Amino acid sequence: MSEKVIRNIAVFCGSSSGAREEYRESALELGAAIAGKGFGLVYGGGGKGLMGVVARAVRENGGRVIGVLPKAMDVPSVRKDSVETELMIVNGMHERKETMYSLADAFIAMPGGIGTLEEIAEIYIPGDSLVTTTRTSGFSIHQVTGMISLHSLTKEKTKVSYQKK
Numbered sequence: 001m002s003e004k005v006i007r008n009i010a011v012f013c014g015s016s017s018g019a020r021e022e023y024r025e026s027a028l029e030l031g032a033a034i035a036g037k038g039f040g041l042v043y044g045g046g047g048k049g050l051m052g053v054v055a056r057a058v059r060e061n062g063g064r065v066i067g068v069l070p071k072a073m074d075v076p077s078v079r080k081d082s083v084e085t086e087l088m089i090v091n092g093m094h095e096r097k098e099t100m101y102s103l104a105d106a107f108i109a110m111p112g113g114i115g116t117l118e119e120i121a122e123i124y125i126p127g128d129s130l131v132t133t134t135r136t137s138g139f140s141i142h143q144v145t146g147m148i149s150l151h152s153l154t155k156e157k158t159k160v161s162y163q164k165k
Helices: 021-036 049-060 093-103 114-123
Strands: 002-004 008-012 040-043 065-070 086-090 106-109 130-133 160-163
Touching: 008 021, 008 093, 008 114, 021 040, 021 049, 040 049, 040 093, 049 065, 065 093, 086 093, 093 114, 106 114
Parallel strands: 008 040, 008 106, 040 065, 065 086
Antiparallel strands: 002 160, 130 160
16 A cells, blocks of 8 residues: 555536535635645636636635646636636647646545536546545545545545555
């Protein structure tokens, strides 16, 4: 079993603000927690919707933000109010997702649409790895999907171990 250090967390969520104010409030809390624990954020780029709320909250709390944006979306209406520390422009959506997956060590999903659902489905690979935690400080990685919960992120982080089957 080898220890997996979490440096960057990818957040999958909507490019709209969602139907409920609680979504925005959770996005602000999540961004603050990511920055507060010293993690970097990997997200879809731009300043729109919940994605933009999370990214701004990370930056406002001193965190690193890596945006990954397809060329077709590299337009002023999407880039407006973007806050990335680093912005990567890629050829298309497929490359965007691959880049995000390769840059992230852990994943969080918030409310979103079909794209968010697709991203969650793509990172779940049955049999690829077994994720366990020491649980000593309350930070948890869900064993089946390897996704971090917002509640767990607000607690102290712990070591995460991956074991190949």
